[in-house]
Amino acid sequence: MGAEKRLIEDLQWAGLHWDEGPGVGRSNQSYRQSERNDIYRKHAQGLLATGAAYRCFCTPQASGQGKAAHVTSGCYQDCSSLSQEHSLSKVNDKQQASTIRLKRAIDVKDRIYPDLVHGKIKPLKRKFTDVASEDGEAGIDAADTVLMKSDGTPTYHFANVVDDHLMEITHVIRGAEWMASTPLHYDLYSAFGWQPPHFAHVGLLLDQNKAKLSKRNGNLALDVRSMREQHGVLPETLVNFLALLGWSNPWRNDVYDLDGLAKNFDLKFTKGNSIVNLDKLWYLQKQHVAQKSQRAKQTGDLEPIHPLVDAIANEVRERWPALSNSDRFEDDEELWKFCSDVLLADSKSYQNAKHFVDGHRYLFAYNEEEVPIMPDVLEVKGGGELRKVEKRALQLIAQEVLQHDIKTLGSLSFQPVVIKVLLESLDARDRDSIDYADIPDSPEMIEDGHFIALCKSLVPGIEKRLTESEFQGLALDKRAYQAAFTKYLRNQLSYGLSGPSIGSVMALLGYEECSRRLGVTS
Template sequence: MKSDGFPTYHFANVVDDHLMEITHVIRGAEWLISTAKHVSLYDAFGWEPPKFAHVGLLVDSNRQKLSKRNMDIGVDSYKRDGILPAALLNFSALLGWNPTNSSSKGVMSLDDMVKNFGLKFTKGDIIVNAEKLGFFHKKHIQLALSNPSPENNLTLDQYITDSVLQLVRETEAKRQRLLADDLRDNSADENLVSLLGEPILPLFQDDNSTDDTRAYDQIRAAIRISRNEAVTAPSFAEAIRYLVWQPPAAYLEKTSRSLSPPPSRIFIDEVPSSTADVMGYFIDQLEQVDGKGWDVDTIQVSLDETAKRVASCEVEGPPITAGYKFLRWGLLGLNHGPQISHLMDYLGKTETLRRLRLAKTVAESLADSSPVG
């Protein structure tokens, strides 16, 4: 006991843990030096000591104590950043511990962690790698999207969909102001918004509605089919922009350089063709698909027969199949993105054909304006 009548920490710690019937003590490695003293106190009282385990200190890549610059921050900050609880728990649990029976690169649910947990920890300091949190966040988002249960939908709404929907509506408000000629500063933000066409989702008709179920469903569907590296609400909003808005002609013109082969190097059934010919070819083929049967499987059957007939080749080398590349440009103005059949199913037949017709018009305009040489 100290001179002021209070017990020392070590004495109080042992008595307190015993009275609370603590069976396992897991603490930082800096307490390892005190463990022998604590065990001696347990022995002196004739009490059975708990099992002790010590976890290495968390340090940055330079093996320095964590600071606010590198993740030594409150849990609330992760919630503000939209990090899923399951991802943060998964990330934290693996700081100094590795499951012995996991075959999924450490990606685990809470049940998996409980099932696999053991007290065999990494020796020495533990380097905290912020990139791994992003990895787990992405994986747990994918798990939640692939299993749209009520619980997963609620989690996604709270940590992703709410924020994405808010950003989408803010962006649409900026687009509307731009159309009204209220934005005149020629800022980067204005230029970005100017490359958005009309929205294809009814997300903006009643912003005061208390029932956003339909809006959530649509944003969730857009996120589900979007193949990207997004881990935050802003990156998701960016990734799905042309699943929310139509890509305008100006954007298709800007991205047309991704279709590098000149007209003489594009072929349909081995016949030299142009980008506009390819768009027209797909329009003709997809118009024959019954709108009532417009779903992923039916679309994929059609594409299996048509996409492989389109080929292109560089200056050197044999022709390679390029149908999907042209479709992705015509539908999104991108050279990567969702699986085409899922994208077309999401857009619907009418919007799919509308986009391909616009792409055909843009390709014809670019061909007419190209210098003859």
């Protein structure tokens, strides 16, 4: 019962809803195979009545010696020739136990077993030892397959066909390992006079080494509960990922929610096995989180990202317990709001809460030991050429920017990112007004006029009127300084880690924290 409950919970978590089954459909009917024996017996009796099946009283017999030894578990006494009255009397007299076997149809050799993926399925050729046993698993394509065991319970194949028919299943999509069973299933539908469903057999799932996929792949447990609870995989991510395995997706887009899959999915599968690439899982995870975050930005409603922010906030509190009652955050609510801002600023890097918090740890706490040591002179490209920029110059630019009063800063000839961030409230306590989408990823920091003046103050001897070649050289230097300054800010503010634009980082950290990390005193 525990496994059954977990399976139902996993399907419901994934957003999958069935038309008939536990909790849906016929309330007075059980869907557990062990509680449906009366149904299977009734249908087996129906096959006996039409002559499509017969009772068999044979018991397994051992014969041969050494390597030639084998067990004959099929019908070796020609029980199918017994009249129904004779068979029934043997059962009623309890002379011996019996099974119920499917009688081989006369036209079975002429039958076609279609498959939506593979075209036609050929029945396996029988060997001497392929006689169907009472468990119904050996020789599943063989004639005289056991349908009901001697204890009155059905074999899997018989129960499978009866259940699918009663629940009006139209398509059976399953792994290629079940192809060998398909001729038997078709024969059972024919014996009952039922219309068979469409069958589609998809390839097996293999790991990167082309071995059968195990329950654990690297550090990732592949059961649903572990993926959602330990690794933070979203339901839409997992459904999207699984739907793409083996599917010949005709569209360029691979990112679908359940509604999108329902509209676009078809039964065009590849015939071969599928390699499970978990990098694709995390790619889809990031795309789904980005879509949720985009909806939250557009509508102002944080409901789509609420569970994600909860997970981030919980991870932050676990890592820095005192943070929600500190100088930066007065309470959990303020910390939660900050976590939502961080997610909206860099949603495309979200894999799971633990991974996200670790990659953005510089926004929650500052460890000076993690700041990479920069060389005194940086070599960066300016207009395709390598230019040298002194770290001292970058420190002076940072000082120039952050020491000016915010109200008068707009009169200077600096351009977008730093100025925009400062003017629209660099203060981390009032970041609601910041539109992250408007902050450029590559800052155009300084206009030519002010840049030249700044260069004159940094490079002794530049007081004369500039020649055209000197001006062009300074223009190249300007590009180099822009690239170097962005690199310097990211190095000092965020340990040089990739993440949101440097303008967003500054907006999230706030004016005072930026000044502290850059060593600028007011």
